[in-house]
Amino acid sequence: ETACKLVETNCPKQVRLRQELELHGENVLGNSTQLQQVLLNICINGIHAIGVGEGSLTLRAKAVPREELAARIPEEKISDDWQSYVRVSVTDTGCGIAPEDQPAVFDRYFHTTADTKHDSTGLGLTIAQELAHLHRGEILLQSEPGKGSCFTLCLPLLDAE
Numbered sequence: 001e002t003a004c005k006l007v008e009t010n011c012p013k014q015v016r017l018r019q020e021l022e023l024h025g026e027n028v029l030g031n032s033t034q035l036q037q038v039l040l041n042i043c044i045n046g047i048h049a050i051g052v053g054e055g056s057l058t059l060r061a062k063a064v065p066r067e068e069l070a071a072r073i074p075e076e077k078i079s080d081d082w083q084s085y086v087r088v089s090v091t092d093t094g095c096g097i098a099p100e101d102q103p104a105v106f107d108r109y110f111h112t113t114a115d116t117k118h119d120s121t122g123l124g125l126t127i128a129q130e131l132a133h134l135h136r137g138e139i140l141l142q143s144e145p146g147k148g149s150c151f152t153l154c155l156p157l158l159d160a161e
Contacts, residue, residue: 006036007043007059014054015047022062028086028155030135035155038131041124042090042139042151049094049149058091069154073138082156085137091150097143105141128153 011017028035039059046057064087066080097105104110106129125139132139136156143149 006040007057010040010044011047011057014052015050016054016056018056018058020058020060022060023086026063026086027158028135028137029158030155034131035135038128038139038153039088039090041128042153045124046090046092046094046149046151049092049096051094055093055148057093059088060091061086061088063087063157072140073154081136084157085154086157087152087154089150089152091148093148096145096147097141097149098145102141102143106139 008017043057043059050057063084066083066085069085069087101110106125108123108126110125129139132153132155138154140152140154141149142152
């Protein structure tokens with residue numbers, strides 16, 4: 001919820017922010033400030049991808065069983081130590097990312113455009129991925145040029161005990 005409030009604060013008027021949160025007290029083990037930074041970095045990239053036109057940014061969060069993620073994440077990247085994960089996705093209606101650029105989006109200093117008006121360092125997604133891995137999680141990307149992108153953060157869910 002705190003991350004959503006941060007995104008709301010940084011969201012320009014032409015970008016409609018939608019939240020579809022289906023979490024009910026689930027917890028992940030980690031540093032809340034770092035995890036907020038992950039979501040904020042992804043959201044800011046989405047806002048930049050939308051640009052000056054109108055668009056939307058949708059945040060979805062839900063607890064899911066490991067098996068649901070195992071179909072999308074290579075086995076070596078998803079641990080058997082947890083049976084459930086929190087899946088948080090950020091979907092934008094921006095410009096999207098070309099298929100040939102998608103493997104490099106988490107590389108340091110990578111930019112998909114020569115747009116320098118945002119004073120971007122090219123480290124946002126790199127840091128987001130490093131923090132996700134530090135928390136034993138993973139970030140996935142789905143994108144189509146002209147239609148937008150969806151970044152999905154998956155983090156191990158702590159047992160209620």
